[in-house]
Amino acid sequence: MTGIRMIGADLLKLYRRRSLMVWSAVLFVGAQLLFYGVGAARHAALMVSLAFTVPAVVAAAGGAVMLAGPGVAPTTSALVMSGLGP
Structure with missing residues (x-):
């Protein structure tokens, strides 16, 4: 029971100092x-810059094909991973 009363007392202190409560809420939400x-904005700028590149240069993201690393042609890496290629 004393825990609830202590929480109530802290809320009363915050209620009396409204400017502190408002500023803390503004800073907390504003920072997020x-x-x-x-x-x-950075993500949108990256997507716009990638939209104007050559699709052959920008390969699809993820998947087993891209595990071979960048710079490896998707068909070559798929053949190597399947054991059929060099």
Whole structure:
């Protein structure tokens, strides 16, 4: 029971200091919005820059074909992984 009363007392202190509560909420939420906003903007810029590149240069992401590493032609790496290639 004393834990609930202590929480209530802390909430009362925060209620009395509204400006502190508002600023802490603004900084907490604002920092997250800024972080995700910058990340989304950088992602969008990367997607726009990749959209104008030659598709043969930018291979598909993921999959067993790309495990051979960058610079290896997808058909060659698939043959090597299957045991049929050099």
